[in-house]
Amino acid sequence: xxxxxGRAALPEEIAAxxxxxxxxxxxxxxxEGDVLxxxxxxxxxxxxxxxxxxxxxxxxxVLAGGAGTLHDRRPVKTIGSYWPYLSTVxxxxxxSMPFGGAQTVTNDEAYxxxxxxxxxxxxxxxxxxxxxxxxxxxxxxxxEGFYPDDRAESEYPLFSAAACMSECGPExxxxxxxxxxxxxxxxxxxxxxxxxxxxxxSAMGAAPEASPEPAAEEAVEEAAVDxxxxxxxxxxxxxxxxxxxxKKCAACHKVGEGAKNGTGPxxxxxxxxxxxxxxxxxxxxxxxxxxxxxxxxxxxxxxxFLENPKGFLKGTKMSFAGLKKEDxxxxxxxxxxxxxx
Amino acid sequence: GADPLITEVQDxxxxxxxxxxxxxxxxxxxxxxxxxxxxVEWLTESPVSSINFxxxxxxxxxxxxxxxxxxxxxxxxxxxxxxDYRLMINGLVDTPLVFTFEDLMRFPRATVTAFxxxxxxxxxxxxxxxxxxxxxxxGMIHNMEYxxxxxxxxxxxxxxxAEGKWIYAEGADASSNGRSIPMEKALDDVMVAFFANGEAxxxxxxxxxxxxxxxxEGNMWVKWVRRIGVYDQAxxxxxxxxxxxxxxxxxxxxxxxWVMDAKSVITSPSPxxxxxxxxxxxxxxxxxxxxxxxxxxxxxxxxxGRNWQEARITGEAKSKALTRFHLDIDWDGSELLLQSRxxxxxxxxxxxxxxxxxxxxxxxxxxNNGIQTWWLKSDGEVENVEVA
Numbered sequence: 001x002x003x004x005x006g007r008a009a010l011p012e013e014i015a016a017x018x019x020x021x022x023x024x025x026x027x028x029x030x031x032e033g034d035v036l037x038x039x040x041x042x043x044x045x046x047x048x049x050x051x052x053x054x055x056x057x058x059x060x061x062v063l064a065g066g067a068g069t070l071h072d073r074r075p076v077k078t079i080g081s082y083w084p085y086l087s088t089v090x091x092x093x094x095x096s097m098p099f100g101g102a103q104t105v106t107n108d109e110a111y112x113x114x115x116x117x118x119x120x121x122x123x124x125x126x127x128x129x130x131x132x133x134x135x136x137x138x139x140x141x142x143x144e145g146f147y148p149d150d151r152a153e154s155e156y157p158l159f160s161a162a163a164c165m166s167e168c169g170p171e172x173x174x175x176x177x178x179x180x181x182x183x184x185x186x187x188x189x190x191x192x193x194x195x196x197x198x199x200x201x202s203a204m205g206a207a208p209e210a211s212p213e214p215a216a217e218e219a220v221e222e223a224a225v226d227x228x229x230x231x232x233x234x235x236x237x238x239x240x241x242x243x244x245x246x247k248k249c250a251a252c253h254k255v256g257e258g259a260k261n262g263t264g265p266x267x268x269x270x271x272x273x274x275x276x277x278x279x280x281x282x283x284x285x286x287x288x289x290x291x292x293x294x295x296x297x298x299x300x301x302x303x304x305f306l307e308n309p310k311g312f313l314k315g316t317k318m319s320f321a322g323l324k325k326e327d328x329x330x331x332x333x334x335x336x337x338x339x340x341x
Numbered sequence: 342g343a344d345p346l347i348t349e350v351q352d353x354x355x356x357x358x359x360x361x362x363x364x365x366x367x368x369x370x371x372x373x374x375x376x377x378x379x380x381v382e383w384l385t386e387s388p389v390s391s392i393n394f395x396x397x398x399x400x401x402x403x404x405x406x407x408x409x410x411x412x413x414x415x416x417x418x419x420x421x422x423x424x425d426y427r428l429m430i431n432g433l434v435d436t437p438l439v440f441t442f443e444d445l446m447r448f449p450r451a452t453v454t455a456f457x458x459x460x461x462x463x464x465x466x467x468x469x470x471x472x473x474x475x476x477x478x479x480g481m482i483h484n485m486e487y488x489x490x491x492x493x494x495x496x497x498x499x500x501x502x503a504e505g506k507w508i509y510a511e512g513a514d515a516s517s518n519g520r521s522i523p524m525e526k527a528l529d530d531v532m533v534a535f536f537a538n539g540e541a542x543x544x545x546x547x548x549x550x551x552x553x554x555x556x557x558e559g560n561m562w563v564k565w566v567r568r569i570g571v572y573d574q575a576x577x578x579x580x581x582x583x584x585x586x587x588x589x590x591x592x593x594x595x596x597x598x599w600v601m602d603a604k605s606v607i608t609s610p611s612p613x614x615x616x617x618x619x620x621x622x623x624x625x626x627x628x629x630x631x632x633x634x635x636x637x638x639x640x641x642x643x644x645x646g647r648n649w650q651e652a653r654i655t656g657e658a659k660s661k662a663l664t665r666f667h668l669d670i671d672w673d674g675s676e677l678l679l680q681s682r683x684x685x686x687x688x689x690x691x692x693x694x695x696x697x698x699x700x701x702x703x704x705x706x707x708x709n710n711g712i713q714t715w716w717l718k719s720d721g722e723v724e725n726v727e728v729a
Contacts, residue, residue: 002498005444009429009437017568018431020509020519023577049386059386070592075704077583082594085577092579095517099390102416102515146586149598155700160688163640165649172645172678174716176469178612178725184473185381192473193379194396195613199372247417251387262386 021091025136028090032131033112035119041109042116044310045098048252048263048319054078054120058263064120067141080121084146086138090114100251101321234334242335245328249320255339264318269341271333273297275313286315302336303329368408375399378409381477384465389417390516392459394480397606397628398613403484403656403663404454407543410483413459413559415516418545421565426549428495428533432509432571435500442549445533448490453532453555454662456630458482458601460558460585463709466694470714470725474613478713478725479606482630484663487553489534492527495569505571509578510552513567520561521575522554526599530555533566556632556661557599558707560585590702603691604710605629605639605666605683616721620674625652629664631685636664638684643670645678645714645728646693652681660686677717678728694727 021027033041043052049060056062066076075081079089094110096102105113115130118138124130130138178184185193246255252264259266265281276283276291283291290313295301305312306329308322323329369376380393395411412418423442431437459481465471472478496508501524508527511519522531532553535542542548547564554561560580575581575597587595607627610616616623629636636658640649652666666681683691694711716724 003448003494005447006430006438006440006498009431009439013429013439014431014437017429018570020511020570020572020576020578022572022574024574026572026574070588070594070704071590073703075588077588079583083583085582088577088579088582091576095519096416096515096579099387099416100515102517145593146582146596147593149595149600151595151598151600151602155602155692156687156689158700159690159692159696161690163649163682163684163690165640168647168649171647172728174678174726175729176727177716178470178473181469181471183381183383183471184477185379192477192613194375194377194398194474194476195615196399197375198617200617247389251389 019091019095021087021094023085023087025087025132028087028132028135029107030132031107031111032129032133033108033110033115034129035112035115035124035126037109038112038114038116038119041105041112044319045101045105045109046113046319048317049099054117060263063117067122070142070145078121079117080123080141082142082145083140084143086114086118086135086140089117090135098319100248104321234337238331238334239338241327242331242333245323245332246335248323249332252318252320267336268339270297270339271299271302271337273341275301284315284317286313287317299333302333306332373399376409378411379476381465381472390415392461392481394476395483396476396613397480397482397608398475398611400608401626401665403628403665404538405483405485405663407485407537407540407546410485410546411459411481412545413481414514414545415518416514419514419565420544421513421549423549426513427567428550429568430495430499430571431568433502433505433573434496434571435502438495438499440495442535445490445495445535445550448494450488451491451532452486452488453530453553454484454486454659455553455555456482456484456601456661456663457553457559457562458604458630458632460560460598460601460707463711464706466711467698467705467709468703470727473725475606475608475611475713476613479604479628481559482628482663484630485537486539487532487534488536489532489550489553492531492533492552492569493529495533496527496571499571501571504573507572507575509568509570509572509576510561510563510566511568511570512547512563513565517567518560518563518580519576519578520563520580521572521578522557522561522599524571526554526557556601556634558585558601561599585707587701587707588704590704598708601630601632602708602710603629603631603633603636603683603685603689605636605681605691606713607641607679607681607715610679610717610721610723611715612723612725615723616672616717619721620672623670623672625668625670625679626655627652627666627681629666629681629683630662631683631687631689632661633689634686635660636683637686637688639664639666640682640684641666641668642680642682643677646680646682646712649682674719676719678726679715679717679723680712682712695729 051057054063066078066081069076093113111130118124187193254266261281265278274291275295276287306323309318376396376399378393385391392413426442428440462481506524507521509521511517534553535550552563552566629639639652641652642649652668655665655667658664697711716726
């Protein structure tokens with residue numbers, strides 16, 4: 001009754017895609033890594049979001065600490081305080097991290113990062129070496145903190161009585177109002193974003209409402225013309241390519257109208273800007289020093305920086321491996337040149 | 342006086358409209374440009390690992406158009422062509438297999454209409470009413486008609502071994518979001534889908550192939566699904582341990598809380614859909630759904646849950662799919678505290694938020710299926726409130 005569809009998966013194909021690591025150690029590759037190496041790799045690949053000590057920058061996940069907070073109103077759920085299995089740490093680091101650069105962590109680096117995270121959670125000493133040999137000996141503190149869904153026993157009986165239809169209780173009063181918290185995205189008129197327009201008000205005899213889209217397009221065109229004049233000839237195809245390559249940067253660097261500093265500084269008007277000069281962003285000392293020393297981001301300096309950030313500027317906080325293709329770097333520079341300050 | 346829209350010849354009644362090819366694949370008319378997905382920027386650090394919300398306040402019926410159905414990505418929506426697509430089945434099977442997209446198209450197909458609800462839908466409301474509008478409070482949901490291959494056909498093709506008790510599904514994107522699913526469910530109604538609402542899946546919904554896991558939390562509906570591993574145990578991935586587990590007041594946590602319990606919400610009137618026509622006939626409408634089966638009935642209260650009347654189920658109530666309800670009232674213009682309450686075919690009655698908090702505390706994030714209250718004021722404006 002088999003259909004005979006598909007073909008046998010080759011061992012090397014399975015090895016390439018099946019990198020899952022399970023709680024009992026199934027799937028662990030051979031390798032090892034120590035805490036100090038992990039500290040270095042973490043600083044290089046992870047700290048720009050998770051912090052030097054895995055404490056989590058901005059709203060990026062906190063990976064260390066939080067022991068004993070699971071009863072609190074604001075529990076801190078970390079590897080040490082919440083995660084049940086060390087296999088999950090290795091699996092996720094190896095499979096999905098760093099953010100925007102998945103599957104670039106080697107087996108040994110994954111062991112080292114995992115060892116460092118155990119250390120930063122106070123679970124091992126600084127001379128600890130993690131390997132596939134001793135991996136399953138590590139039991140995380142909250143390993144026993146989980147139990148399978150019990151709603152069918154603990155909740156369904158309570159919520160399965162025939163529903164009351166009349167005079168089900170005393171009169172009620174309003175106890176909480178969302179408007180008092182005031183965190184809903186708003187339309188320009190101050191109403192909750194997406195509020196249905198009062199279409200009758202605009203219909204009766206009034207001039208037809210101009211579509212917002214053509215106006216926006218015009219504005220974009222105007223801006224493009226301005227920028228094009230200012231920047232001389234920028235190849236629009238390169239700009240478009242650059243916009244695509246920029247996806248690698250976008251998790252940390254914001255651009256466009258109203259862009260704010262995030263994990264990295266915003267990049268509006270980055271071309272022509274002195275290095276490390278943006279107010280309100282906490283640069284590395286290396287970067288502010290370079291700016292004070294006269295480094296300005298022009299095409300040449302950006303091309304070099306983007307090829308090998310840490311090679312070009314030792315000590316930069318930017319934990320990005322760099323763009324190896326010259327075309328990609330040139331496209332990014334072209335794209336950045338279109339972004340007005 | 343006489344309505345000039347009637348007495349005067351309007352442009353559209355005299356000259357041409359658009360030619361047939363003005364829009365080979367059409368977009369909604371510009372008057373509906375407000376009916377779009379929206380996000381809440383403060384929720385997440387990066388828009389490539391984030392979520393937006395379906396404008397359920399502006400939709401009717403039960404099918405969600407793909408173009409405004411909420412998105413959740415963990416590493417951005419990727420562009421993966423049918424030619425480049427591969428699906429691997431490996432692990433505890435007799436023959437590990439690789440399928441191309443064309444291979445999948447040659448298996449017998451099935452169809453299912455199912456809701457997909459994020460486990461965190463309503464999560465921001467655990468501590469109290471917080472966001473104005475059901476797009477934001479209940480909009481991490483959509484409902485589509487899928488066509489694809491039942492996963493069991495693919496598993497049978499590979500031959501699941503006796504020890505194979507779980508599958509693990511993972512995506513082709515950089516997050517490779519993976520979830521473990523017990524074999525019983527995998528062989529029951531899980532589908533490998535490639536059409537939604539009659540057309541190919543949209544990029545943001547997993548083109549060319551996604552997993553459909555009816556009734557279970559949206560995180561398990563792996564998009565761009567590239568591998569189904571068969572295991573003797575759960576993989577316990579990041580998405581099923583550090584996330585999508587439910588911290589209880591005793592400091593322990595429920596895991597494997599897959600089912601989305603019965604829930605409902607009035608979509609209009611609601612904060613983004615105020616009443617502008619004054620007193621008199623008023624259509625109250627909303628959505629109800631249950632991951633445990635069909636919706637049996639929906640009750641509506643006008644007084645904050647003290648008295649209830651049964652609403653009309655409009656159209657067919659399908660299992661594990663959105664169900665539309667209506668209640669037509671003659672509004673006297675007085676303030677109302679509107680609530681809806683779903684009962685599913687198992688007899689489960691949607692609880693109040695306070696009833697859930699009494700069991701689960703305030704740190705629960707996921708699976709908030711509590712009753713929503715809208716305060717309809719005399720001027721027709723509507724607020725998100727809680728009552729007691």
